Amino acid sequence: MAVHEAERHAMTRALELAARGPRGANPQVGAVILSPEGEILAEGWHHGAGTPHAEVDALSKLHGDAAGGATAVVTLEPCNHTGRTGPCAVALIDAGISRVIYALDDPGAASGGGAERLRGAGVEVEAGEQADDARSLISDWLTAQRLGRPHVTVKWAQSLDGRAAAADGSSQWITGPDARADVHRRRAGADAIIVGTGTVLADDPALTARDGDALYEHQPIPVVIGARETPADAALRRHPNESVFYATRDLHSVIADLHDRGIQTAFVEGGPTLASAFIAAGLADRVLAYVAPVLLGGDRLALTDIGVPSIDAARRLTVEQWVPLGADMLAIARFQEDNEQEDNEQEDNEQEDNEGVR
Structure with missing residues (x-):
């Protein structure tokens, strides 16, 4: 009927x-x-x-x-x-x-x-x-139901040569105002924003989503991972939402607890160590890489060890969109599923075989 x-x-x-x-x-x-x-x-x-x-x-x-x-x-x-x-x-x-x-x-x-x-x-x-x-x-x-956990976006900003900071550790600001405004818009769309205690102690971030000087109506819940104590006067203590603290390095237990709390989307913005840990643990679904046309050199890489011992084990991504933001560029990419990665590898092998025939 x-x-x-x-x-x-x-x-x-x-x-x-x-x-x-x-x-x-x-x-x-x-x-x-x-x-x-x-x-x-x-x-x-x-x-x-x-x-x-x-x-x-x-x-x-x-x-x-x-x-x-x-x-x-x-x-x-x-x-x-x-x-x-x-x-x-x-x-x-x-x-x-x-x-x-x-x-x-x-x-x-x-x-x-x-x-x-x-x-x-x-x-x-x-x-x-x-x-x-x-x-x-x-x-x-629906995505959280399918994954059995929140959908996790890992964000970082980097120089053209892949550095997250200069040799002395300074990083504000690698990217320009358009890129930073885009980050805040995306923060406002997440249920939680995750950082490590290292970022809290080094940068004292407010972890709010701001539209200029004003706050967006929706604010992500601040989540801090790490054993070190967050100072009582830290900026995130003044966040509109109460922060959640995890004194552990077990990211799977953190994500499971956030899922139990009803968190559907999480935004990881905690520096190279935390970003790398989420990727290594297989808990990253999407990457937001903000690339600035600057060169920094040195060893302050945007990512550290993500568990890739050889090129055969590389974590493959599919870039869904390149977004120009002033002088900067944002790459929005998702991690490929195992079967998708195998299909791409097969296509590469077939291409090599065809080139050999010619």
């Missing part, structure tokens, strides 16, 4: 409601309950971990059997598992909902399957309505 015009409008409204919910361990989800005549009976959205899911939030605003024969329009497939709350699929069935329209399938192994459960109970189900818009809304959450 096709989706009706009133149901399409309801999905648009459900997406608006979903955006009101917080980013975190759970996805942002919105729900609208429609009468058989297409009138809105109730609305709801997920207010955060431990609170009722969007469908239950909407149903809670109805009394008696008001939901009997109604249609539920939801941005994500109703869940099919019991966590802090019960299965939304069961709640809809128990309420007497006769039709469910949702945008995206739930990717969770435990939480998915709600549509099948609904159909098994005789509920009519339509999937895929405005799926692209729903996917765009929770794309970071």
Whole structure:
């Protein structure tokens, strides 16, 4: 059965409601309950971990059997598992909902399957309505679900000859104002910004996302990794968000804890040592390399040991975009998957063979 015009409008409204919910361990989800005549009976959205899911939030605003024969329009497939709350699929069935329209399938192994459960109970189900818009809304959450951890971007600035600082350690500023403004815009799009204690002690960064002298509305949570104590008067202590400290070098445990805290995207901006450690640990998904047309020489490299003993073990990347920023250039690159790297190596070998034939 096709989706009706009133149901399409309801999905648009459900997406608006979903955006009101917080980013975190759970996805942002919105729900609208429609009468058989297409009138809105109730609305709801997920207010955060431990609170009722969007469908239950909407149903809670109805009394008696008001939901009997109604249609539920939801941005994500109703869940099919019991966590802090019960299965939304069961709640809809128990309420007497006769039709469910949702945008995206739930990717969770435990939480998915709600549509099948609904159909098994005789509920009519339509999937895929405005799926692209729903996917765009929770794309970071979907990525974190697929990875089983936050998506990690590693950023650094370097000279044309690959140095992060001059011989005396000074590094402000390798890049120009356009590049630095771009960094702040990208910080504002992350859930967390990660540095090491070495950067905190050497540079005393504020770790805020700034638009000129003003702060962006969204500020990443400062995360500091390392055993050394952060001074009580450090600039990050005045950050709008409370900092999180990890006195460990175990990056996997750090990332796992950030995932548990609901962090979906992390921005690593902690200097060559920390950047190299994330790459060596296989925890980097994307690189932002800001390259300035200056030469510094010396041994202050932008990256140190990343676990590459030979050219055969090189970490291959795909540059997705080159962005000019004033006199500087930004390379946005993602790490290739193992199978993608193997395909590229095979293409190189085939090219060499063809050249030998000629």
